[in-house]
Each structure stands twice: as C-alpha cells, then as structure tokens.
Amino acid sequence: MQIGFYFDQTRCTGCSACRVACKDWNDVPAGPENWMRVEYMEKGRCPDVFVAYTVAACWHCIDPVCIPACPEDAITKREQDGIVLVDSQACIGNEACDAKCLKACPYDAPQFGPEKGARMRKCNFCVDRWEAGKVPDCVEACPVRALDAGPLEELEKKYGDCREAEGFKYSSRTQPAVVFKPKRLS
Secondary structure (H helix, E strand, O other): OOEEEEEEOOOOOOOOHHHHHHHHHOOOOOOOOOOOEEEEEEEEEOOEEEEEEEEEOOOOOOOOOHHHHOOOOOEEEOOOOOOEEEOOOOOOOOOOOOOHHHHHOOOOOOEOOOOOOOOOEOOOOOHHHHHOOOOOHHHHHOOOOOEEEEEHHHHHHHHOOOOOEOOEOOOOOOOOOEEEEOOOOO
C-alpha cells in the first residue's frame, strides 16, 4: 500500500489552517521551518485575474530521491504504507552535508530550522495519528475540506488520478503520492 494526499485547489482559500495545525501538532517552532506550506499564485491583470493556492508538504514519493541523497541514511521509506520518515538524530545537519536532501527534492520537503547545524525534519504524515486510525492533522484542520489523505489507490477511486495543478509540476522520476482537483485558468 502507498499512502498519499488529495488536494482540491478549487476549495483552498489560503487560510493556512493546515500549516498552523502541522506546526502545532509537531511542535515546530515559529519561523521559517514549515512542513506544510501554502503557496500563492496570481496571474493576469485586473479585471482578468487568476488566483490559486497550492499546498506543499512531503508527498511521500513512490521513488523518493531524498533517500539516496542523504549521506547518513537518515531517511527511510516504510514498506507497509510508503511513509517517508527521517531520523533527525542521525542527520549530520544542514551545514555538514550541505542540505543534500533538500537540494535533491523537487518539492523542497526537507526542512531545516534557521539555527546553525539544524537537522532535517519534514512532514511525517502524522504517523502517530495515522497508526491510531486518524488522518494527518493538516487534513483535519482544513475548514473547507480541501485536503484528504489515505491509501493512494482509494484516493484515486474517490477523486480521480489527476497529478497536475496550477503551481505544481509532477515529477515522473519521484512519483509524488498526490492527487489533485486543479483550479483551471478561465
């Protein structure tokens, strides 16, 4: 089984409830380290303006390039569900390894705090919640129900298999485990 996310770009209002819930649940301090990001995009000119938001987390790729990029083997992928986890204690820090995992990831999922020698952390699919039969906290926090999570096969049956959205480029190399309902330019 491979877990994944669903994101409905037509519903997202950019409120950042998912981002705040993620930081709160995972005790990520205020500052630049964000395991869930909300990206804003605007195209066109008034009165023909297109605005969309895209969430950006670790997509728990089917073939994650961060794993072989890590010089300390601190990143692993669970066989039972495809969740990509990091052992922050095994990480040698952003300066010692030159943030190789972050440079390898096309989605900027590996995150480092601002402090010197910060160790990598990232979305872990709220593995503690997942193992308790709950969805990740970002999904539960979304007030407009733009997020869902679960087995990728079930998400595809429920929502389709669209892998593209405004502001997101699907990597056939890494195969991110995400399904979208994209907002379309008019």
